[in-house]
Amino acid sequence: MKDGTKRADIQIGAKVNVVQKQDQRSGKLTEGVVKRLLTNSPNHHHGIKVMLESGIVGRVKEIID
Secondary structure (H helix, E strand, C coil): CECCCEHHHCCCCCEEEEECHHHCCCCCCEEEEEEEECCCCCECCCCCEEEECCCCEEEEEEEEC
16 A cells, blocks of 8 residues: 555545545544545655545545555
C-alpha cells in the first residue's frame, strides 16, 4: 500500500483513504474514490489533496489497491 505523497501514484477513480482538514488532529481516515486531484505540485509531504466522488476534500494518506 502506497502513501499519498506522490501525485503520479494517484489516479482518477482510485480507491484511497484521506484525512479531512477537521480530522487532522485525530487522524481519522475517510475512504472514497478520487474524482479530482487538487494539488498541482508533483509531491507533498502531508499528502496530495484530492476531491472524492462524495465531494469530500482531503489529503491522501493511503492508496488502496
